[in-house]
Amino acid sequence: MAYKIHKPARTLSDQSYVPEAAKGLALTIRRFFKNTFSKEENKVIATCQYPDEVRDYPERFRGVHRLTHRTDGSPRCVACLCCSTACPAQCIYIEPAEYEPGDARYGYERYPKVFVIDELRCIFCGFCVEACPCDAIRMDTGVHVPASFDRAHFIFDKETLMSIPGKDGTYVTANPRHEPGDPTHPGVTREAGHH
Amino acid sequence: MSTFKLDGQDVPFEPGDTIIRAAWRQGIEIPHYCWHPGLSVAANCRMCLVEIRVERPMALPILAWDDKKKQYVSATKPKLQPACQVMAQADMQVFAKSEQALKAQESTQEFLLLNHPVDCPICDQAGECKLQDYWLTSQTKLKRKRTEPVHKPKGVVFGPTIVYDAERCIMCTRCIRFCEEVAKDPVLDMRERGNTNEIVVSPGRELDNDYTLMTEHVCPVGALTSKDFRFKARVWFLKSAPGVCTGCATGCNTWVDFDPRYQRVYRLRPRDNAAVNQYWMCDDGMMTYKRFHEDRIVAGRVRDGGRVAEVSREDALDAAAAALGGVAPGKLAVVLGAQASSEDNYVLVRFAREHLGAERFYLAAKAAWKGDDILRHPDANPNRAGALRVAPTAPATLTELASDLESGAVTAVLSLGSDADVTEADLAPLSRLGAAGAGAHVNLAVNAGPLTSAASVVVPVASVAESSGTFVNAKGVAQQFRKAVSAPGTIQPAWHTLIEIGRLLGWSPDLARLADVRSAMPKALPEASEAPAAPPA
Numbered sequence: 132m133a134y135k136i137h138k139p140a141r142t143l144s145d146q147s148y149v150p151e152a153a154k155g156l157a158l159t160i161r162r163f164f165k166n167t168f169s170k171e172e173n174k175v176i177a178t179c180q181y182p183d184e185v186r187d188y189p190e191r192f193r194g195v196h197r198l199t200h201r202t203d204g205s206p207r208c209v210a211c212l213c214c215s216t217a218c219p220a221q222c223i224y225i226e227p228a229e230y231e232p233g234d235a236r237y238g239y240e241r242y243p244k245v246f247v248i249d250e251l252r253c254i255f256c257g258f259c260v261e262a263c264p265c266d267a268i269r270m271d272t273g274v275h276v277p278a279s280f281d282r283a284h285f286i287f288d289k290e291t292l293m294s295i296p297g298k299d300g301t302y303v304t305a306n307p308r309h310e311p312g313d314p315t316h317p318g319v320t321r322e323a324g325h326h
Numbered sequence: 327m328s329t330f331k332l333d334g335q336d337v338p339f340e341p342g343d344t345i346i347r348a349a350w351r352q353g354i355e356i357p358h359y360c361w362h363p364g365l366s367v368a369a370n371c372r373m374c375l376v377e378i379r380v381e382r383p384m385a386l387p388i389l390a391w392d393d394k395k396k397q398y399v400s401a402t403k404p405k406l407q408p409a410c411q412v413m414a415q416a417d418m419q420v421f422a423k424s425e426q427a428l429k430a431q432e433s434t435q436e437f438l439l440l441n442h443p444v445d446c447p448i449c450d451q452a453g454e455c456k457l458q459d460y461w462l463t464s465q466t467k468l469k470r471k472r473t474e475p476v477h478k479p480k481g482v483v484f485g486p487t488i489v490y491d492a493e494r495c496i497m498c499t500r501c502i503r504f505c506e507e508v509a510k511d512p513v514l515d516m517r518e519r520g521n522t523n524e525i526v527v528s529p530g531r532e533l534d535n536d537y538t539l540m541t542e543h544v545c546p547v548g549a550l551t552s553k554d555f556r557f558k559a560r561v562w563f564l565k566s567a568p569g570v571c572t573g574c575a576t577g578c579n580t581w582v583d584f585d586p587r588y589q590r591v592y593r594l595r596p597r598d599n600a601a602v603n604q605y606w607m608c609d610d611g612m613m614t615y616k617r618f619h620e621d622r623i624v625a626g627r628v629r630d631g632g633r634v635a636e637v638s639r640e641d642a643l644d645a646a647a648a649a650l651g652g653v654a655p656g657k658l659a660v661v662l663g664a665q666a667s668s669e670d671n672y673v674l675v676r677f678a679r680e681h682l683g684a685e686r687f688y689l690a691a692k693a694a695w696k697g698d699d700i701l702r703h704p705d706a707n708p709n710r711a712g713a714l715r716v717a718p719t720a721p722a723t724l725t726e727l728a729s730d731l732e733s734g735a736v737t738a739v740l741s742l743g744s745d746a747d748v749t750e751a752d753l754a755p756l757s758r759l760g761a762a763g764a765g766a767h768v769n770l771a772v773n774a775g776p777l778t779s780a781a782s783v784v785v786p787v788a789s790v791a792e793s794s795g796t797f798v799n800a801k802g803v804a805q806q807f808r809k810a811v812s813a814p815g816t817i818q819p820a821w822h823t824l825i826e827i828g829r830l831l832g833w834s835p836d837l838a839r840l841a842d843v844r845s846a847m848p849k850a851l852p853e854a855s856e857a858p859a860a861p862p863a
Binding site for chain 2: 209210211212213216221227228229232237238239240241264265
């Protein structure tokens with residue numbers, strides 16, 4: 132169904148343009164004097180001096196990816212490949228690996244041996260962040276991918292992705308894992324349990 | 327054939343069929359975990375409970391909540407029975423989708439997930455897990471239990487191939503029954519009861535028989551995982567092509583699971599075939615996929631003097647044509663490959679006889695290995711029968727080839743395949759053949775092996791996973807397999823490569839496509855059963 136768009140009718144003063152042009156000019160002149168002679172806090176400026184002055188992005192701006200850390204500095208990622216499954220641009224490549232026997236995480240978890248994002252191929256849709264079941268990948272860095280003349284600079288590996296902090300300067304994930312063996316790890320085991 | 331009714335639909339059955347088996351034959355799935363067509367009935371998962379209406383139905387007195395009276399009232403409900411254990415009878419009325427049956431399935435599903443860790447993101451079974459499937463089809467509510475699940479041993483190494491996770495296990499005992507009934511090695515059992523139940527290996531033993539990977543295959547959840555496939559790929563990225571195992575002359579039917587993005591094969595799975603392998607494969611057969619990518623010959627090799635130079639495939643074709651062109655008729659030995667498909671062997675025989683005038687035929691085959699009376703055949707070659715059928719005369723052995731070379735009856739060799747049942751020292755006369763002109767050994771090979779080391783010119787050809795073809799197993803059953811992944815570079819199947827060499831020598835056969843080769847092959851070959859295009863959903 133087509134929508135009918137309401138268009139205000141033009142009055143004679145609108146059509147002659149003279150009063151409207153004068154109104155506009157008056158505003159411009161008023162702002163000129165206000166922004167030139169008044170105090171700093173009273174100035175009204177809509178533009179910014181871009182390269183010298185960078186405007187803050189909104190909170191949900193999708194910037195370059197980062198991989199969050201656990202408290203011990205290892206990646207929070209468990210290499211489930213949910214992000215690369217969700218990725219419409221197929222720009223995420225992960226090789227999962229297993230912890231060594233003897234490690235407290237052995238049997239419970241896996242980790243990304245290789246984690247590569249091709250930032251040139253990425254369309255910054257944020258699906259990887261949505262798909263991640265453990266808050267391991269985020270796009271809350273608030274920065275763009277830095278420009279470069281070399282394509283290879285856009286292939287971000289695990290170390291690069293882990294070296295980027297969030298906008299608030301933190302690295303650690305907001306979804307910590309109660310590591311097996313930790314006193315915080317809940318539940319009963321067969322050895323020490325009450326069933 | 328007599329029939330019974332399942333949810334209003336007529337289902338035919340054979341005498342002795344249970345309800346679930348009769349339905350399975352018709353492609354109707356009654357939800358189940360512990361039942362497997364190739365194993366005995368355990369009826370312990372309780373997922374396949376169905377309502378059976380007969381003249382005098384069994385009824386259970388229960389207390390049902392009456393919403394109007396706001397109290398419990400006496401009522402009856404039909405006694406549900408496991409479809410895997412109840413024999414089908416004519417004119418039986420079975421309801422797998424009645425209200426009571428659906429409620430039972432939902433309750434069973436909730437019960438099985440009570441202590442499940444729900445670690446699907448890191449579980450290798452995710453994507454082909456029955457718990458996930460029935461969660462979507464049979465369970466509508468989240469579990470009501472709010473306490474922490476019971477923790478059980480994880481990452482338990484059962485043997486050289488299998489890792490066990492007790493938390494994911496639903497105790498269906500399929501693995502226990504498989505070891506006992508099919509592998510005839512009752513090495514697995516269950517310990518404890520209730521929610522501390524777990525599968526264990528017999529004390530002092532490992533799960534190390536020849537069919538260990540089948541325990542992983544029958545596991546309906548992610549409790550048993552294969553060390554080889556563990557964490558390698560997500561199954562939803564994999565596609566399947568029908569294959570035939572190259573491990574021995576049984577010719578087990580397989581699904582070749584490959585990732586189309588990387589053109590790499592990740593695993594083999596048995597493909598059900600009642601006439602050949604039923605539902606099973608052995609461990610060595612499951613691992614034959616490694617040869618699709620390891621030890622591959624991807625470039626041509628030409629030996630000049632004592633030095634082997636790697637050349638492009640096109641240069642290797644030229645070198646092969648030059649080596650074969652000047653051979654006196656009758657002096658050329660043609661070595662058929664028991665590891666190569668019937669199509670490859672047929673084109674080899676035809677090229678050698680029609681164009682090169684060869685009369686001497688030999689057979690290269692792998693040495694016999696340990697067979698058993700479950701699946702493994704002592705002959706380690708998937709297509710000895712097929713190679714023998716396309717050979718114009720009974721082919722001689724490689725030992726005879728060596729002595730023929732010594733005596734001068736043969737001055738050049740054209741061989742297919744790299745495997746030999748003799749040592750490299752026995753092949754010394756072959757390696758003494760020169761590089762150029764008449765008197766060379768041209769070898770078409772997929773992997774490196776004794777014959778490639780003894781060759782003057784090696785031309786790379788596509789593996790079984792990279793080409794379609796036919797294998798004839800020891801019982802004489804011809805089975806087709808289909809191409810799964812592309813061969814590296816411009817490598818072609820052996821039959822195609824032979825035609826290319828033939829063209830360089832002026833041979834122009836009426837064979838352009840695989841279908842032409844198949845229709846030209848001798849009718850003595852048994853009719854091949856066509857491979858299905860894709861696995862059933």
